[in-house]
Amino acid sequence: MHRILVIRIDFLGDMACTTAFLHALKQRWPQAEIHVLANKVNRAVLERNPDVAAVHTYVYSKQCERNDRPRKVDALLDRLRLVLRLRRLAFDLVIVPNGGMHKNSIQFARQMRAKAYRWHDAETEFDDRKAEHVAHRPMRHEALSGFALMPELAPVAADALRLRVYPDAALQAKWETELAPKRRPRVGLFVCNKAEQRRWATQKWHRLVEEMAERTDVLIFLDPCDPHACESFAPGLARVLSPPTVGDLIAAMTMLDLVISADSAPVHFASALGVPVVAMFEDRPEKYLRWYPLGVPHVLLRAGPKVDDISVAQVAAAARSLLDERVAALP
Numbered sequence: 001m002h003r004i005l006v007i008r009i010d011f012l013g014d015m016a017c018t019t020a021f022l023h024a025l026k027q028r029w030p031q032a033e034i035h036v037l038a039n040k041v042n043r044a045v046l047e048r049n050p051d052v053a054a055v056h057t058y059v060y061s062k063q064c065e066r067n068d069r070p071r072k073v074d075a076l077l078d079r080l081r082l083v084l085r086l087r088r089l090a091f092d093l094v095i096v097p098n099g100g101m102h103k104n105s106i107q108f109a110r111q112m113r114a115k116a117y118r119w120h121d122a123e124t125e126f127d128d129r130k131a132e133h134v135a136h137r138p139m140r141h142e143a144l145s146g147f148a149l150m151p152e153l154a155p156v157a158a159d160a161l162r163l164r165v166y167p168d169a170a171l172q173a174k175w176e177t178e179l180a181p182k183r184r185p186r187v188g189l190f191v192c193n194k195a196e197q198r199r200w201a202t203q204k205w206h207r208l209v210e211e212m213a214e215r216t217d218v219l220i221f222l223d224p225c226d227p228h229a230c231e232s233f234a235p236g237l238a239r240v241l242s243p244p245t246v247g248d249l250i251a252a253m254t255m256l257d258l259v260i261s262a263d264s265a266p267v268h269f270a271s272a273l274g275v276p277v278v279a280m281f282e283d284r285p286e287k288y289l290r291w292y293p294l295g296v297p298h299v300l301l302r303a304g305p306k307v308d309d310i311s312v313a314q315v316a317a318a319a320r321s322l323l324d325e326r327v328a329a330l331p
Contacts, residue, residue, distance in 0.1 A: 187256065197282050199262070
């Protein structure tokens with residue numbers, strides 16, 4: 001193996017979950033260059049990752065608005081340039097580590113003229129939108145999906161995996177100054193979620209802030225691009241933050257003692273940073289068995305078909321238990 005291309009062009013959390021697989025590839029073939037094809041958003045997860053030789057930015061031929069140059073003619077030219085540039089690298093292996101069949105990734109991979117390809121097919125994939133898969137196919141954490149394609153890698157259990165992100169030291173210093181010296185445990189509440197099934201009601205976040213503010217410093221993390229973001233939290237009880245970049249978000253999260261979030265990227269960033277997590281899920285095994293936090297103390301909450309079915313009391317109790325464990329573990 002001289003060069004390997006891994007294609008992951010979906011979400012931030014998916015890319016974070018793939019970092020354990022990238023590390024395993026590098027450990028198995030230390031002399032190989034590991035290249036990753038990402039999109040312009042999730043590529044930020046791989047910044048400063050020592051396992052990755054290069055990150056290339058995918059060009060969408062249909063959803064052109066997702067490209068750096070969104071015009072259709074620019075997209076076609078940029079995509080052709082990308083294909084030709086990657087072909088010249090002469091990859092020994094191209095891998096699409098998604099648990100399901102990601103058609104865009106597979107179609108692009110076929111154009112690489114690599115020596116070998118690996119991706120899940122109709123017999124091995126797991127698609128949580130298909131009832132037959134949910135009822136009859138084995139469920140594994142998404143972080144293991146790439147490993148299932150590579151018998152050359154040593155068998156590994158999900159709970160033995162470590163996700164990896166590498167915060168920018170300058171951004172960490174910036175957020176340390178911004179947040180001032182820590183007086184009490186810091187709890188980050190990630191209140192935004194674009195998926196309706198994973199959105200917790202704003203009034204519940206308000207009540208949780210009131211509950212947590214007595215013993216912790218509460219930081220509200222908002223996504224400036226989320227139309228459901230709400231900044232109307234009680235003044236004095238919590239501080240509202242809106243990190244402008246993924247790098248800023250990861251750096252700011254290193255200042256936390258606990259993360260509370262519905263199933264989304266912050267759950268996996270916290271796992272990679274070693275920050276305990278209260279993770280809220282729909283009561284669907286095809287979700288919580290495949291996307292739970294890895295390698296950190298956590299409480300996984302589920303109560304009904306929507307995250308909003310989880311009560312404030314459940315979240316507050318889970319937060320208290322994890323904070324008590326963290327304090328007890330301090331020297």
